[in-house]
Structures are given as C-alpha cells and as structure tokens.
Amino acid sequence: MSVNVAILGATGYTGAELIRLVSRHPNLSIRHLGAHSQAGKAAGEVLPNLSDDLATMPLLPANEPLSADIDLVFTALPHGAAAASVKAALDAGKKVVDLSADFRHQDKDVYAEAYGQGHPHPELLSQAIFGLTEYARDKLKGASLVANPGCYPTATLLPLLPLLKTGVVDTDNIIVDAKSGTSGAGRSAKTDLLYCEVNENVRAYGLPRHRHTWEMEEWACAFSGQKAKIRFVPHILPMTRGMLATLHLKGSNVAAWHDILSDQYAKESFVHVLPQGKLPQTSGVSGSNCCHIGVSVTGADEAVVVSCLDNLLKGAAGQAVQNANVMYDWEETLGLDVIAYWP
C-alpha cells in the first residue's frame, strides 16, 4: 500500500524531520513539498541533508493546489496560518495531520485566550482528534483531521496522566519545569535564536503563562477526568534537540507511582519507564520517537517525575507519523526507528 503525502511548511525544522521520516516510511511517498518564503527553490537548496531525488523536488507556494493523487497532508505551518491550509485539504478530501496549534483546543474561546486571536475556522474544531497517540487510538482510526499535540504537552501528559487517572496526584500542586532544545523555537531568523545568543546560556521564557499551559490543562482533564492546575515554566537550552520535563508533584501513595507508570506503559513501543530511581536524559531519546520516564520519591507525600523526548520526534514529526500509522491502521512503529542515535 502506498499513501501519497504532501508536507506543507517543509523547510522548517519540523518539516525537515517530516521529510526524513516520510521518505523512509515503507507506506508513504512524498509528492508535494510546500514552503512559504522559499517557494521556487529546490528543496536541496534549503535543506542540506537531502539526497538527490528529494533534493531536486520543487518547493511549492503555500497556495499551490494539492493534486488529486495526494491522500495525506502534514501541515507544519505557524498557528493561525495552518487553519486555512487544513480546511482546503479537508475540502479536497484529504486526510490531515496538523502540527500547528490550530486544532488542539475543543473550544474556540480557549484558543482565542491562549493565542490572542480568533480562530480562523472554528467549525472544524469538533472533528479534530487530539493525537496524543497512546490515549487516542480508537478515535484516531479513520480520523480525517488529527491535531498533533505540542511538544511540552506531550512531555508533560505522558508522565502525568497515569498518576491523574489513579487519583494519586494532588491536582493543586503540579509544577512542570521544562527544558527544551532550541529547535523547538523554529527556524525563523531572530536575533535571540542566533548561535551566539543561545550558546552558553539558559533562560526561562513564556511567563507568566505559556500558551501550552492551556493545552496541558485541557487534555489532562479530558483524558483523566481530573481537573488539574498546572504551573508550567519552560526554558530554552543550548542544544539543538531534546526536551526534559521535571514534574514536581505532591500526592498520596508515592511509593506506588513507579508501578502505576510502568503498568500503564508496559506494552507501549515508544514510552519507556526506567528502573526505579533511575532518571532519564535527553540524549537517550534524541533521534527516536521515544519518551523516557523516571521517578524519584523525594518524601512521604512528594515525588519528582522526569520525562524526556526529542521535541522534533515524539514532540512533533514522530508523533505525527505515529498518528498517521494509527489512522491507516498500520503497525504503529512503521517508519519510526526504535533506537535513538547515541551519542
């Protein structure tokens, strides 16, 4: 079986990772690369890693119509801009995995509050499936529109949801201190993303309330049935890839938390709970679609839970392909290497 794919926003870091993953996926074929500002060039002029056949593919303008033979569209466009492309693709009968934030909220008012602008296509919100794959498989099968989760929400929800579902976490005392590689900030030419400004530097940003906080809280509740307040602070680090979320938690029965997490993810291909007391590191997952989780019990009613993922894979393009695999009812690991490169 071969599904023809369009990637819109192909020259950003997430787009580049989508090209890499799709190009070696046995059931997917790249047929269309869309790019805003770089349209008119060949892909290889903008992405130095492409081999000959991919390198010569043209970068098409944003408004280029999708040809009839395209089945599946990955949209890796800025929020706000993505919605129109998603609508056009749906109207043309394509399936869509949207990697922007445009369809991650069920309620247009929450979107407006988080993103400071009205939603361009609120009528589509109800058909979007929030693609935190491990918690959404039933709905993903056969879905037409999947909203791929943000990197921070993925890194936060995977360790948090099993604890919320079992009711052991104090939902008023959830602190998520997250650290991200710089590729999460995208490829736009901004002074504060220059090498010399990021290197040998760390800073918090996005305060007082980062946009992903709404997404975390909404889906923490939707998937667990528990209303939780999350105090979230992200930081940008001098590394290209990798995301680590440190969850400072209080609750009950903390000695059992490691088991709760281990049981939840025992059969998962991409979520691994490390042995009791061992903490993960981002280099253990970079280049893979994996999320590693570790638990340290730090007191009678408190624990630190740490999760790691590659922000461009399980945090973006990898989970998008994983979702596509579920949409088409294929083996979930298809085209996704299990092992990270190391070092």
Next chain:
Amino acid sequence: MSVNVAILGATGYTGAELIRLVSRHPNLSIRHLGAHSQAGKAAGEVLPNLSDDLATMPLLPANEPLSADIDLVFTALPHGAAAASVKAALDAGKKVVDLSADFRHQDKDVYAEAYGQGHPHPELLSQAIFGLTEYARDKLKGASLVANPGCYPTATLLPLLPLLKTGVVDTDNIIVDAKSGTSGAGRSAKTDLLYCEVNENVRAYGLPRHRHTWEMEEWACAFSGQKAKIRFVPHILPMTRGMLATLHLKGSNVAAWHDILSDQYAKESFVHVLPQGKLPQTSGVSGSNCCHIGVSVTGADEAVVVSCLDNLLKGAAGQAVQNANVMYDWEETLGLDVIAYWP
C-alpha cells in the same frame, strides 16, 4: 597593601578561576599553588590560560608547608579533604577562605547526614563564618575562617531570603529547579562528564535529596528566622559556565515581591534585580561576580522568581574574593569585574 596568597587545589576549575582573579587583584599576590595529582609540574602545563610568570610557578604537593609570608589561603579541595588543610593553615596563623563544603554547616551531625561521613575537624565549626557576603558582612570583617557557600545555595538564597524575611513566602511550598553548567561538576576524568555525554543532553541528578539542600535550608532559617522546607532538583546542562535557579513559589502579596527584592539589593554591587517582568539569562552574568534576579507574578498567590550567576564566580571563586575583600575591610568590588563578557 599586599596580602600573600596560597591557593590549594589550584588546578581544578575553581582553582583556575581563583588564580585568574587573584592575579589581577591589586592587593593580593599569589605565592603558593597547591595541587594534588599534578604536583611537580609547572602550572602552565595544566592550565593553558596562564601567562609567563604564572605559567612557570611550580605546583606544590598537598602537604607542602605554607611559608611564613603567606597571609591568606584559599582552599579549593574536595569536601572531607579540605578540613585538614584548613586546620593546618589556621594553626599556622593564616586566614582561610574554604571553598569546600567542610565548614558550611554549624552542626557536625548535619554535615554527617549531608555528606555521609563524619566531620574531620568538628572543633573548628564554631569559628567558621558562612560567607554569603551580602548577609554576613559584619561577621566577615576580621574573620579567620570563612566557609564559602555552595553555588546552588547562593543562587537560591539570594532571591529567597528577602521574601522569607518579609514573611510573604509560603514556607511549605518552595520548589527550586536549578540548572548548572558542567564546570560545577569539577575537573575529574569521569565518563559522564565527557564532552560527548554532556553535549546535546540535559539530565536531573542528585535525587532524592542533593547535598546542597541541607545547606539551603540551614541558612535560609539562620538568615531569615523562618524555617523553610525546600524541594530542590538540580540539572546539568550542556554549557561550561552559568547557573540558573527557577523558584516556583506560593505566598501572599505577590505584587510586592519585585519591590521587596529591589529594595533589598538596591545598593548592592553584585546583585541586580531586573525590571518587573523581565527574566535573567546566564549569559548576562558569565565572567562576572553578579547575580541577576527576575520576578514573574503568575497568579494571585504565586510567582516565579529566577536567579542567575556564574557558578565559578558568585558561585565559588568570585564570592571567595568578595569575602576576602570584606575580611580585610577593602572595597568589596576590588579585583572583581562588574561586567560580564558577552557573548
């Protein structure tokens, strides 16, 4: 006035920074460089940055007696090992600034619990002054033994103490999520400190309770009169220098916290509170003895306070020199650059 200085443990990263600072200090002269494993070599063989006169100084063995003309000793030795050198120096009538952990606790039992070994010289604990300079000036003047604070306690206490003293912080809900450059882990040849293991990687460590937690809690109480519980999680980052502490706090009157901090440090040379809402970054302090503090009010009863310092300067050698300046009643900024290098 010229004070003659010995630096013991001269070839570690803290020792190297002490050499740099002392060598350009107008009132201090380096006369003795002690080094364990490297003894017998010239300093320049081990430290590539030294200029000719310093490069040719011999590295002396740990047990080399201090000559009579030495006035002041900086000990940058491992905890446990430092105490004997400190005692020898005190017995010989020298002043000492100890950069190890050996004299940071008032009670030998706390030391034993934090460091997992009995204190080698508990009889000296009572005369040690804990050198968080901004809070200890009176006692530092004329002191013979100064215990230089740890990097994490310095980065934590500077933003925390003014809030504790004014009683606005909920002392049961203090979370310190800290990020450190790798130089804080020292210069020993360990696999997990290799370039390829640290680069493109971030990890938490030291759990369930890092040694510096005892130090933070002890001095938070001693300086503020408030008994506080601190949940502390340190992380190691792919950068050489720099430390950032993110304090997730609850409390009352959060709108006033920025003023409380600004007032406390208005006249300090090395502690700067950034304008309301602006958050610091480690590159703004690297190479300087400064600590930058920022405040973000994130809710009705909660705020995030972030502090930055250079772990080798205000977190170690810089504060040691600052303390020496106070001990001798000199201008506190003597020999300490006010401005960080950037980028």
Next chain:
Amino acid sequence: MSVNVAILGATGYTGAELIRLVSRHPNLSIRHLGAHSQAGKAAGEVLPNLSDDLATMPLLPANEPLSADIDLVFTALPHGAAAASVKAALDAGKKVVDLSADFRHQDKDVYAEAYGQGHPHPELLSQAIFGLTEYARDKLKGASLVANPGCYPTATLLPLLPLLKTGVVDTDNIIVDAKSGTSGAGRSAKTDLLYCEVNENVRAYGLPRHRHTWEMEEWACAFSGQKAKIRFVPHILPMTRGMLATLHLKGSNVAAWHDILSDQYAKESFVHVLPQGKLPQTSGVSGSNCCHIGVSVTGADEAVVVSCLDNLLKGAAGQAVQNANVMYDWEETLGLDVIAYWP
C-alpha cells in the same frame, strides 16, 4: 536470510553506533555484545539509548567464546587489542569486519612505524581487505576479514582518489586539514576530553605525523597507482559528530575537477558531489552514511576540495555495515538510512 552478529567493544561510541545500525538491519541479528571494563552489566546500564530487548542483553567479557551460531563479528576494540579477537573469530570460522587499525596496513613494518608497536598477528595481514567500499567491492565479496578504514583516511581518500587516478593532482603538494567531532576520540575518561575542555575550544593534535597519514598514503597509492605525499593535520572540534576534510591542492586542469569527481560518484548511494561551487557542511551528513564533496577552484592551478562525513557512520560503523552488505552480496544500502537527520 538472517546473519547472527557479535559486536566486540560494544560500549564505546563506535560500538553503540554498530548496535543501532545492526538492530534495525533487516538481515542482521545481534547475538553477542562484548565489552571490556563494563562486562557483567546489562547493555542498558551503559548505553542510555537502548530499548527494552537490547537494554537487557548482557555485556560479555572480552574472552567470552563466540557461540557456534554467530556468523559475523564486528570488532570495535583498541588497536593492538583487536588482533587477538580477530584471530579467534577467524579461527572459529566467522567473518570479521575489524574497525580497529590492526589490519589496515599490508606491511607489518608500516604498522609498527605508525603505531609504535609490533603487529600481534602479521600472518593475517595478507588476507585482510581494506574496506573503502567504493574502491574495494570486488575483493569484499566473500571476504573473511575486512579492515574498516579510519575516519580521516575515508574523508581524505574519497575526494582525492578520483583526482589522483586521473593524474591531475600535483602529488607533492597535497595538504589535508581535517576537523573532527569529539566522538572520534572515543569514550575513555580522559581529562582533555571532558566537556569543559572541549567546549568553546579548537586545537590541532597528532603532530608532527598523525597515525592515519601512513594509512592515507598507502591506500592513495594502492588505489590510484600514484605515489602521493600527504601533509595531514587533524583538529578536534566542539561537536559530537562530524568530520570535515579541507584539501588544499595544486594540479592541472582544475576546471575539470568537479566533473571528474561527479563522474566517479554519479551512481554511488553514499557519496554525493555538490553542485559546482557549493561547499558541504557536516550537519548535512550527520546520522547518515553519506559523504558530501564540494569543489572550489581558487586559481589557475589550484583548488580547494572539501569533504564531509559522520565519523561514526561512513567513518566507522556505517561503512562497516556497508562492507558487510557487500561481503554478503546484499543491497549495499540495506539498513543504512540515506538521509541525515537535520538539524
């Protein structure tokens, strides 16, 4: 078809990369992981990127016999130490790809001169095939012992050989200035490989004559028939992976060099010559088995030729798997991703 594989020296950086590649190779199965100092542990304790089934494999001591069902052995051991393991494997009827330097020279005296020690098993030298794949396919098919080339010789010979073969290079004026990521220096705990010593630093090393110079000159001659003198200077850079070789060359007919190189590699899967005037960068090949080559004509009789590869892939483990593919007469790209991850 399934070939059972042993990897000796599994916990170094090259060994880790072999595990990653072999574990996803459709025709290869890992059956044996050998490790010197780490023997007795599970692989996952030493390599953070391994998934569950690989993570639980035991690390076996160096002298552990290879079981009968093992067909192919990759030896990623230090030079000098590798030869004994290679001999044992050959004696047991296994095929071997040796990633050490032990079988890269045809003459034991050259080995002794380059490595400063006598060859442990000179009787085996004559049966070793030097596995610069693109130039050795005929001999590799069915070979029992392949000497996998060094990273620097691979990065140098791929751009140089076509020019030597056509006689356009002045063989007295070949300068190779190479830059390598730190993973090429291995995983041993040495002070000068610590993060803080490598970061924000660059240095030349290995002068006056790096060991790989003998290897370059020997095979430049063997493959081209031209005796060439190579002046080689390697540098270590603050990055984990990647190698770039800048060849400063003189010769005739320089305007044709780009065509000569393009023609030579037109049908190769892993060697790509960039468009005229465009220069490669290491990030374009990291994570892939590719070598990118660029040419800049800088004068009437001079040009700069630049090549890039991932030192752990085309410079080590990747070429080893490529060689295994040829030995077994499989598709040469089997198990080797064509596209680099980026960024």
Next chain:
Amino acid sequence: MSVNVAILGATGYTGAELIRLVSRHPNLSIRHLGAHSQAGKAAGEVLPNLSDDLATMPLLPANEPLSADIDLVFTALPHGAAAASVKAALDAGKKVVDLSADFRHQDKDVYAEAYGQGHPHPELLSQAIFGLTEYARDKLKGASLVANPGCYPTATLLPLLPLLKTGVVDTDNIIVDAKSGTSGAGRSAKTDLLYCEVNENVRAYGLPRHRHTWEMEEWACAFSGQKAKIRFVPHILPMTRGMLATLHLKGSNVAAWHDILSDQYAKESFVHVLPQGKLPQTSGVSGSNCCHIGVSVTGADEAVVVSCLDNLLKGAAGQAVQNANVMYDWEETLGLDVIAYWP
C-alpha cells in the same frame, strides 16, 4: 588622565566587547553609544551583561553628532558604512580607531576589488595607520586614524611575519586554514547563523577568495618586504569565541623557526610562543588579548605553525584598545586582562 570615548555600533558583538573593555579601562570613559537599528532604546535592553550605570545609557542614532568633549571614537560599523562616520569624527577633531575594513587598504583599487564597491572616502586612506600593534607602534603614537586589522589577518600575520622577515618561508607555498568562532560573523539575524544551523556543524566559506586575503597579502608584504601568495580558507565553528589559524608552510631552516618566533615576541605582553612542539588551543586565550603560537616541524623543509586568539579581543576590540593605549602613549596593557578565563 581621562579620555572620553564614543562607541559607534555599540550593540554588535564587537561593540559589546568594546563597552566591556572601555568601561574598566582606567583612562577611558564611555560618553556616547551609537547604534543603528536599536537607537532609542537603553543599552541594557539590548545587552544583557550591562550593569546599572551602563544599562541606562541611551543608544543614539548613527547620525547623532558627537559632543565636543569626546576625544576618541571607536567605530564598529559595517564596512562601507563606517567611512562616513570616521570622516565626521575626524572632521570634528576626534581620534578614531576604526574596526571596520574601510581603512585597512592603502590603495582604493584593492579595497574595491576586495569589497566589491568603491571606497566612500579614498582621500582618507593615506592617513590611516594599519594597527597590527606589534608592528606599528612608531606610527601609532599620535595617530589620528587607526585601521584596526581583521581577525584573520591578525591571526595569520603574527605567526607569519617573523618567518617572512627572516626569509625562511617559501612565499609560494603559504596555506592558511583558519577556524573561527561564530561571533566573528556578527549579530545580524541570518538563518545560517541560527543556533540550530551552527551547532554540531562545521563548514568552509568565503571561497574562492575571502576578503581578508587581500589584507593579509598587502600587509605581509608591507611589514616584511616579501611578496607572498597566501591561500586562505576560513571555516566557521560551533563555538562563540576563538580563532585558530593553521599555517601549512614550506621553507628552509625549519629547525630554527621556533627560535625565530620566540625571539621576535620575547618581550611582548600579548603574543606568546609556546614551548617547542606544544600547540595552542583557543580556550587558552578566550577573554584575553593574547595570541598563542605553536610550531611543529613536520619534515626537512616543512612545518605547521598554529596561532590562536580571541576574535573579539586581539582580533577586534582588544587590539583596538591596545592601539588606543599606544596612540596615547600609555602602558600598552592598560585595561586589558593578561589572563584568559578558563574554562
């Protein structure tokens, strides 16, 4: 004595370093900060390292007149743009150290060839002194206009000139392979300077002939009397600061080269020749105005000479201050730390 200083182009990386150096120089006082695009802001909004008094200084527009009390102007503006500011300052009777390329060539035609545009003020070229300090002291004393050398020419000429002057170098076979930290590329928001594009990457650039080649060849000849052809290839590295130049040389009497260099620089404060056979590293000079030089004899008539400097110090702002010290006949090391920070 106090000389009042204006820094034009204050918010670039060179400008920032000028602020740091001038602010702690005992005889210099900052009175004017000019900035193009950032004019209207306070300096501290753009430069995170500034302390309170500097942070509140206004950034003035490019065309803001220099007040009468300003004595000395450092221009750190783009080439082409600098000349007008230099002329205005000279017309107003100020002394100028220009860090752009605008006055580094004696002949306007060479400038036009190297920079691809006509010189804006060729009438000023004859009064400019090329400030490679160690070779220009006599002319610098009392000079009104100093052209501060480029970073690559400084790193190349310091090791090369003594060898050229003594006639031991084959002037037809000079190859300079240089590696630079990214701060040398400036602070403009370009995609190829983003963290994720520079990190884990190395590439050559500027071919077939980088602009600094003209500068090197012109001053190699002017200072040594020898006409030399230099084949120069620069590379950009994943580090913020530091420059290393590897000179691949042929010539006569190579065994004496180390002595020739050592003798030339024996009394210099900032140029150090390492012991025979030892090679320098950039981390040994970062943060200092030093240049370290090492020699390795690699054959009967060939040697590799390596030099290191901090591109923002001896390669730019540091040498500018050193030149100012000579212009005013002050101690040459005034305000310039002798020791690099390390690590």
